[in-house]
Amino acid sequence: MTDLLPSGPASRWRLNDGNAIPCFGLGTFQTEPGSTTQQAVRWALGAGYRMVDTAALYHNEADVGAGVRASGIARDEVFVTTKMWHSEHGFESSQRAFRASLERLGLDTVDLYLIHWPTAPSPADRLASWQGLEKLKKDGLCRSIGVSNYSVRHLEEILADSGTVPAVNQVELHTFVYDPELHAFCTRHGIRLEAWAPLTRGKRFDDPTVVNVAGAHRRTPAQVLVRWGLQHGFVEIPKSVHQDRIRENAQVFDFALTASEMTALDDLRGGPRVGAGNPADIP
Ligand SMILES: NC(=O)c1ccc[n+]([C@@H]2O[C@H](COP(=O)([O-])OP(=O)(O)OC[C@H]3O[C@@H](n4cnc5c(N)ncnc54)[C@H](OP(=O)(O)O)[C@@H]3O)[C@@H](O)[C@H]2O)c1
Numbered sequence: 001m002t003d004l005l006p007s008g009p010a011s012r013w014r015l016n017d018g019n020a021i022p023c024f025g026l027g028t029f030q031t032e033p034g035s036t037t038q039q040a041v042r043w044a045l046g047a048g049y050r051m052v053d054t055a056a057l058y059h060n061e062a063d064v065g066a067g068v069r070a071s072g073i074a075r076d077e078v079f080v081t082t083k084m085w086h087s088e089h090g091f092e093s094s095q096r097a098f099r100a101s102l103e104r105l106g107l108d109t110v111d112l113y114l115i116h117w118p119t120a121p122s123p124a125d126r127l128a129s130w131q132g133l134e135k136l137k138k139d140g141l142c143r144s145i146g147v148s149n150y151s152v153r154h155l156e157e158i159l160a161d162s163g164t165v166p167a168v169n170q171v172e173l174h175t176f177v178y179d180p181e182l183h184a185f186c187t188r189h190g191i192r193l194e195a196w197a198p199l200t201r202g203k204r205f206d207d208p209t210v211v212n213v214a215g216a217h218r219r220t221p222a223q224v225l226v227r228w229g230l231q232h233g234f235v236e237i238p239k240s241v242h243q244d245r246i247r248e249n250a251q252v253f254d255f256a257l258t259a260s261e262m263t264a265l266d267d268l269r270g271g272p273r274v275g276a277g278n279p280a281d282i283p
Pocket residue numbers: 026027028029030053054116148149170171195196197198199200201202222237238239240241242245246248249275
């Protein structure tokens with residue numbers, strides 16, 4: 001997959017199913033349902049974002065849908081992702097879970113539907129979920145399908161069983177949790193990596209390498225972390241409920257990290273994770 005560097009938040013990366021995904025969007029994990037979510041979506045779309053990431057788990061799908069509708073921006077210009085929680089693994093439950101999400105969102109289709117975690121009663125249930133997502137795509141209810149928190153082993157399980165390669169794998173991904181092996185595997189199979197916790201949830205903004213690179217470009221640590229992901233071809237979905245931060249996090253398209261800065265940032269990998277759960281531990 002070779003792509004030109006994106007020129008703005010609405011720039012899209014190609015997906016292996018012929019669709020395209022904005023390179024950048026708004027995360028909404030732990031964004032309060034109700035007016036907080038609706039306002040964050042409105043501010044983000046007003047700042048040029050063209051994608052919102054939600055999940056059944058976040059209890060804010062209805063407000064994401066309301067925010068998208070209220071924006072007045074054409075539906076096909078805004079990319080909406082939601083996810084099936086791991087209590088819903090299985091073919092029938094995946095169908096039910098998707099329809100419930102679609103109803104809460106108040107939309108006709110979802111742009112990307114993800115299996116939130118590979119955690120399932122058994123590999124057979126996990127594969128049945130994937131067959132469920134294939135059906136949803138075939139029925140035209142979601143445009144692209146993918147997975148989240150899948151390790152190479154979980155991805156290989158799908159590849160061995162299914163004719164449909166996930167379009168996306170959304171994983172914890174920032175300079176401190178960067179897995180070149182997973183990256184190479186996904187690149188080889190045309191699976192787009194999407195970065196959750198791209199800002200390390202603010203926990204590593206004081207890292208000296210990040211601070212030095214930020215200083216060299218007169219940018220903030222948040223902007224450097226997002227820019228690093230974009231230059232790797234990842235989809236970046238920083239979350240904020242503050243208008244100034246929503247704007248700040250999107251101001252990443254008018255500077256570039258040098259090759260040596262990218263290497264220095266890559267070399268920060270090795271943890272610790274900021275989120276709970278490690279895909280490698282899931283059987
Ligand atoms: N698939 C999965 O399992 C999974 C797991 C986790 C997350 N996600 C998705 O990925 C998205 C992003 O991940 P995340 O929310 O965990 O973490 P994140 O985007 O790395 O960080 C969000 C945190 O950083 C703060 N923040 C945002 N911009 C900032 C800035 N410019 N300066 C200082 N602090 C800033 C936010 O606070 P304020 O809101 O107060 O500004 C919030 O506390 C989620 O929202 C969700 O959509 C997916």
